[in-house]
Amino acid sequence: MSFQSILFERTEDSLKKETLAAPVFFVDLNLNQIIDAITIGKDEYDLKPFFNTPLNDIDAIKYRHEIMQDLENKTLFEHIKSFSQKMRIMREHIAKVEKLYYKYQKESWFLDAVEIYCDAITSLVHDLSLAELRSRGFLAFREYLANYANSDRFTSLLAETKELKADLSSVNYCLLIKGNSIKVRKYASEIDYSIDVEETFEKFKQGAVKDYRVEFSTWPDMNHVEAKVLDLVGQLYPDTFLNLDNYRAENGEYLDETMAVFDREIQFYLAYLEYVAKFKRAELKFCYPRISNEGKEVYNYEGFDLALANKLITQHNSSIVSNDFHLQDKERIFVVSGPNQGGKTTFARTFGQLHYLASLGCPVPGREAQLFLFDRLFTHFEKEENIKNLSGKLQDELIRIHAILNQATSNSIIIMNEIFTSTTLKDAVFLGKKVIEKIIQLDLLCVYVTFIDELASISEKTVSLVSTIVPENPALRTYKIVRRPADGLSYALSIAEKYQLTYDCLKERIK
Amino acid sequence: MKALLMYRDRDFDPQRKLPWNEQALIQDLELNTLFNAMALGEVFLFEMAKEAILGSLNDLDTIRYRQNILKDCLENPSIVRDIYAIAIESIEKEKKNYFGMFSKYPAAILHRSIDVLQMFVDMLKKLRTIADEHADEFKSEGFTIFFEMLKNELGDEYFTSVQNHLRELTFRDGVLISAELGKGNKGTHYILRKLQDKKQSWVERIFAKKPPAYTFSIADRDESGARALSELNERGINLVANALAQSTDHILSFFSMLRTELAFYVGCLNLHERLTQKGKPLSFPLPVTPGERSHSFSGLYDVCLALTLEHRIVGNDMHADDKDLVIITGANQGGKSTFLRSIGLSQLMMQCGMFVPAESFCANICDGLFTHYKREEDATMNSGKLDEELSRMSAIVDNLRSNSLVLFNESFAATNEREGSEIARQIICALLEKRIKVFFVTHSYEFAHGFHNQKRENAIFLRAERQTDGGRTFRLSEGEPSPTSYGEDLYNRIFKAAN
Structure with missing residues (x-):
């Protein structure tokens, strides 16, 4: 089979139309930052269409x-x-x-x-x-x-x-400048006068001295005097310059x-591999994921948020926390709860980034991965701007979610982040349950970040994940997300442990 | 061309790193007084005196080399000062002819270099004349070679060839430049070529085969053309302007080196004149190798004290050959510190090739001179003070080698006498085992007595003398450490004076 393209084996796969518009979920998943970082300094290749097309x-x-x-x-x-x-x-x-x-x-x-x-x-x-x-x-x-x-x-x-x-390169000529005239002729082995002068004063040489050579501009352009000289050189070497004329005319x-x-x-590959090398130097792992389009068992070990890792490496040089996940059998939905700032959103983004990058044919963050080849990817992240109008905001959210659920198929992926925070807890629980039931019906892969613990154990399709803290210092975030029932207590418990006030501790202490 | 007046085979490098304890030496030995006497207010002389004296020599050969040159200087002070003046004049005239804003144009660089070279040639001729007239009066190896070099290198023929260059570089017959085609067919590798002599006869000229040549001229009103032409010209002479400017720098550095190396001797002349006026004896010391142990002198005095005080100063005698340890005890204000300073000063003066303030002086060269003096600051916190003293000692130990010389002045007295003397004893014993020479001024009877009881062959004990009426002679003489330090005398005198 003859060679067509290094990006597509078959011509019919190649981009029908190169579009510059990034998919809508790019911003929510910070994929825009990732792709910007990958393609920086490579504008001349116009690589974004390749990265925008799964x-x-x-x-x-x-x-x-x-x-x-x-x-x-x-x-x-x-x-x-x-x-x-x-x-x-x-x-x-x-x-x-x-x-x-x-x-x-x-x-x-x-x-x-x-x-x-x-x-x-x-x-x-x-x-x-x-x-x-x-x-x-x-x-x-x-x-x-x-x-x-x-x-x-x-x-x-x-x-x-x-x-x-x-x-x-064999052209060698001499200029004799006198007054305002220049004589041009071939070079005739006259001696280098600078060397002659240097030799005369050789005996005074005392080691390194200042360099007095003046730097002349090196612009490629010529002035008309140089051009005139070049014309005359052309006359001194007529054959060579005739060949030059013909060469240009014939080899356009x-x-x-x-x-x-x-x-x-x-450049698609070079750009991505160069980007990846930066993380590998920080001892982060990448792997080629197994891709399936049938089974929905997915897993990834030691994955991380590329956009965040890039920031941490370039700006702070601080360590990057990686996370594992897996879904097996009937499990489809990660319900992520736990303390704020504990890495919940980061986990959700990571899940989305991994699947998107895998769909481009790229290696993904992590030691080992199996990922799903989705037909469409949807994200719903809280929009900050409408905070004044709470009822309006809730309405907007529901409209958007409705649209997503209408378009999604069982082969889609949905990533939802902290929805329904603009209403009462009772409403939020009610709406959350309704939405998650829809998602369960669709049997699609989903990450659902929420503060509502009740959603975590709603079905055999849901898996409860919680963000964790360091027991000795609750203020310190681990950014570790682990499989654990959402009891809403893990944060409070660890503080209690620190002060020896848990049930078990108190039993021991009170004699 | 090199002056070679400080070393037989290399330049004197004033940028060289001075010993790490430079500051301590200057402070403890009051070296600035000495430098000032040599400099007579000239900053440059001060710096060079400092460089030479602190940059001690460790080989007998170079010390003798300098001693002989210095003897020539003492015989012919005015000629040496003349040569020094020529060096200074050349340097200053060069400085006046500065580049200004034209240093970006090879033509300006070339023009300036021609001017400066012309001036240098005149100065070099003056040097040659001195060599022609006075070389016979100098006997040292250093000056003999120096004058020989001037005569050989700066012959009439040489001056003629330089003049020819300076004339040709005004390019009366035009500038000949060779070039090749570089990037984009732009001319590159512009090299100035020497025009062939025009000495062919007219017959030769007519029958010589003329290679093809094309000429064009810039129109009178074509200003950008004129600029382009002059830039071509500048490119052509760039390298030769550089070569010429560098040559002026080289000649300048010859004069600078001459000035630098003579500065030390001029400083010595200044000091010599001052001390002789005061009627102080000076003599050339006899250095022996670092491995030997010698310290014998007569009439050794503290040169810094002599420079500052008007009244008579007592010189000391000592015969301490084969001794590693000299412990000095005795009366307060009995001249112990002055004596210790004169030891340090004479050692440094000897090891830079200078005369010493003594009637006669012989000592071994030391491989590094170190001073450990009691410091006055921080008097309130005694523990901190001992801490400071020991940390300074530790820094010294980092730099010690065998055959170093260490001068202790009331060290380790910042604690009680027993502890202080035990610290000192352990340190000194270790230094002696490592073949390090030690002078130790102490009040501590415990420490001095302890060493005296050891009956070491290689130790000698000096005592500040005291006359029977309680007055001091400021002379030291050999003697066993005595238990009291005449503090009583001091007390009495001061209180008497107060009453």
Whole structure:
């Protein structure tokens, strides 16, 4: 099968239409921060459409896993990186050609662009020939590349380029400036006068002294005097400069389209792996999740919120808490309760991030994972802005939840965070129960963050998780989320323990 | 070209790190008095005196090398001061010709360098003249080589070739620059080339094969063209301007080094003149190797005291060869501290190649001089004071090596006598075993007596003398430690004076 794209094995899978709009849940899950961080400094590749589009086919995900795994080989990674770097410099050269004014300059920059391109191609052919590749994507690409590099089109381009470069570098001329006239002729082995002067004063040399060389501007442009000199040099070396004219005219279409596309698409992998490397240095783990689209048993060990971890690593360098979860048999819904600021929202986001990143074909945070290939992902996070109008807010919430429940299928994922805080406890319990019953009916995967303990044990499909604290110091957050019945007491109990006032303690103490 | 007047084979480096205990030495030995006498108000002389004296030499050879040069200086003070003046004049004239705002233009750098070089050439010629006229009057190895070098390196022929360069660098025949094509076909690797001599005959010129050449001119009104042309010109002469400017820097650093190295000797001349005026004896010491133990002198006095006091100062004699430990006891204000200071000062003066304040002096070189003096501050908190003293001692121990010399002045007295003397005893015994030479001024009878009872071969005991009427001679003489410290005398005198 011939090579199409490093992102999609089959042409029909490729993006029908590249859209810049991120899915609506990006903000709630902080995925926008994650994708921004991944694509920062890579605007020229326009990578966001790739990150905004989840895959819905397990094989398409595997195709990317294989490529990603090949690229985890440091050597291959660096080789691809160096290829992209060259392609980038080539593009900069072409952009420069457009901006320059004088013909011989344009031609020279164009020649350099092509030379860099040729080097990028030949180096990549060599590097890939030594690489141990396993992915379908890379194997097909290597074959394509080898054929291209052997084609007449490329080999003649390469030969012509080399010859012309050699000719130009052998040009050596002299200027005699006197008054306001310049004489231009070939160099005739006159001696270097600076060396002569240095030798005269050699005997006084005392070790390092200041460097008096003046830095001259190195802008690529020429002024008209330089251009005039260059024209005269052209007359001194007429054949070379004629070849240069012809070269530019004949090689306008030097760039291979498939290579150009590859250069863009491979950035998806490079960008993600570079981002991941940062966390691996902090000894956080990543894994390739098993993806299922049938069974809803999911698990992840030592996962973490990527957006939060990124902040902690870059800004505070503090340690990052990872969490485990698993759903088995009939379990579908995590009901997360417990003390505030205990990592409940973070846990919910992590669950969503893991599934979304998995759907892109990327490795995910964690030691080992099995995740579900969802058809749609919904989030409902409390909106802060409408706090004045409580009844209005409750109404808004219900409208949004209704919309979600209408669209969701049994293959969707819903992440709900602290809903119904804008009403009385009695209302909240009532509404919460109604919503969770709907979700149970849909049999979909859900994380439901709430302060209402009653929801935790409503069905065999729900799993109760609570955020925890350090018994000795209740003010300190562990950010650990554990499977435990929600009794609403864990926080108070641990404070009691600290003061030896629990039931058990008091039994011991009171004799 | 190097002056080589401080070391036979290398430059004197005034940036060199001084011993870590520089401050303690200056304070305890009152070195600033000595530096000031050498500097006569000149900051530079002060600094160089300080560098030379604190940067002790450890080899006999260099000490003798400097001693001989210093003897030449004492014989020919005015010639040495003339050379020093030439160095200073060159440095100051160079400083006046500053770059200003044009230092970004090679043409300006070149122009300035030509001016400065012209001035330097005149100064170098003056030096040459002194060498021609007076070299015979100097006998030391250092000066002989120095004058030889001036004669050899700065011959007439050399001056002519420099003049030729300075003339050619005004480029009356135009600037010839070679270049290659760089990025984007822009000219690069601009190198100034020497124009061929025009000495061909007219016949040769007519029949010589002319290579193709194209000429164009910048129109008179083309200002940006003129700027572009001058930039090309600047690029061309960039390297040669650099070479020339660096050469002026090198010659400047020759003069600077000459000034630096002569500064020490000029300082010695100043001190010598001052002390001779006062009728004080000075002599060149006889250093022996660090491994030996020698400390014999006559008429040794405290040079700092001599510089500040008008009245007569008592010199001391001592014969302490093969001794590692000198313990000084005796009357308060009997001259113990002055004596200890004169030991430190004479050691430093000897080890920088200077004369010493004595009629005769012979001592072994020490590998590091350390002072541990009682400090007056923090008198209220005795425990803190002992703590401070021991921490200073610990810092000294970190730097000690065998053949170091340590001067103790009433150390470890910040506690009761028994404890203090036990601390001191343990420290001193250890130092002696490590072949470290020790001078110890103490009030502690317990400590001094204890060492006296050991009957060590390598220890000697000095006592501040006391005349029968209770007056002091300020002389020290050999003698067993005595149990009281004449505090009574002091008390009586002070109270008598008060009444």
